[in-house]
Amino acid sequence: MDKIISLKRYICGSEEFNFSELYRNCTIGTKNLPVNVFMLEHKRQGTILINTGCSRLLRQNPTAFAKLLMRSKLSFKNDDGICSLLSAEKTDPICVRKVLLSHCDPECCGALPLLPKYELISGAQVLSVLWYADASDRIMKSTLPPAGIPKRAAGIFKGKTFLSQYFKWVYDIFNDGSILAVDISGHAKAMVGFYLPEKKIFFAADASIDETSIEQPLIPSDKLLGKQFYPDDYLSVLITLRRIHKEHPEIRFLFSHSESAITFPVTE
Numbered sequence: 001m002d003k004i005i006s007l008k009r010y011i012c013g014s015e016e017f018n019f020s021e022l023y024r025n026c027t028i029g030t031k032n033l034p035v036n037v038f039m040l041e042h043k044r045q046g047t048i049l050i051n052t053g054c055s056r057l058l059r060q061n062p063t064a065f066a067k068l069l070m071r072s073k074l075s076f077k078n079d080d081g082i083c084s085l086l087s088a089e090k091t092d093p094i095c096v097r098k099v100l101l102s103h104c105d106p107e108c109c110g111a112l113p114l115l116p117k118y119e120l121i122s123g124a125q126v127l128s129v130l131w132y133a134d135a136s137d138r139i140m141k142s143t144l145p146p147a148g149i150p151k152r153a154a155g156i157f158k159g160k161t162f163l164s165q166y167f168k169w170v171y172d173i174f175n176d177g178s179i180l181a182v183d184i185s186g187h188a189k190a191m192v193g194f195y196l197p198e199k200k201i202f203f204a205a206d207a208s209i210d211e212t213s214i215e216q217p218l219i220p221s222d223k224l225l226g227k228q229f230y231p232d233d234y235l236s237v238l239i240t241l242r243r244i245h246k247e248h249p250e251i252r253f254l255f256s257h258s259e260s261a262i263t264f265p266v267t268e
């Protein structure tokens with residue numbers, strides 16, 4: 001019996017990407033892609049969110065927001081994002097017991113202060129960006145989790161996984177092997193990806209804009225690399241993900257901006 005029972009996608013904002021500008025060998029042009037938030041149902045841990053998307057809190061500090069809009073062509077409604085979407089389907093946001101954070105960009109942290117009660121889990125480096133937040137880290141003060149929210153860094157995974165061939169450390173979010181995490185920093189100062197072994201789904205956050213550059217040998221332009229915290233690391237993570245895609249074609253990649261998302265159980 002699987003530990004992860006369901007996966008659902010919520011769209012909390014969108015971002016425009018000009019692929020022809022961001023990759024040297026690409027003629028796709030402009031795509032308007034979603035800002036994805038994923039909700040998982042775990043047999044023992046309950047309702048889990050992966051990231052929280054955009055919310056009105058991003059507009060709270062006009063200077064930081066103007067800077068954010070210079071980096072990314074984001075758009076979103078001026079409401080509380082994921083909390084509104086959950087309430088609209090009669091799910092009380094208090095049901096969310098755990099939030100897994102890939103990295104500390106405003107589009108990931110956007111609703112952290114709006115969710116009422118949860119434990120925040122990520123890699124130790126990602127959490128340390130929250131602890132020692134400074135202006136150079138691109139994080140927004142208005143989206144930092146309130147002081148009373150418990151934060152936990154995932155421990156080392158002790159079992160066997162193919163991921164060990166590609167990453168030095170593999171972390172185990174719930175100490176039950178149901179969700180593993182690996183360091184994919186580069187886009188951000190610290191960033192983790194989450195892997196669901198039961199479903200062979202790899203959520204790789206912003207390690208690529210979407211699946212296109214994993215499936216095709218697109219060459220990131222200087223413009224795309226200039227947007228990354230550590231451009232060299234961004235490239236080496238991209239190469240690693242392409243290797244995984246080639247050597248393990250059964251694994252399905254999901255990104256923060258994937259247009260079509262895998263969901264289960266299949267409802268249609």
Ligand SMILES: [Zn+2]
Pocket residue numbers: 103105187188206
């Ligand atoms: Zn990001």
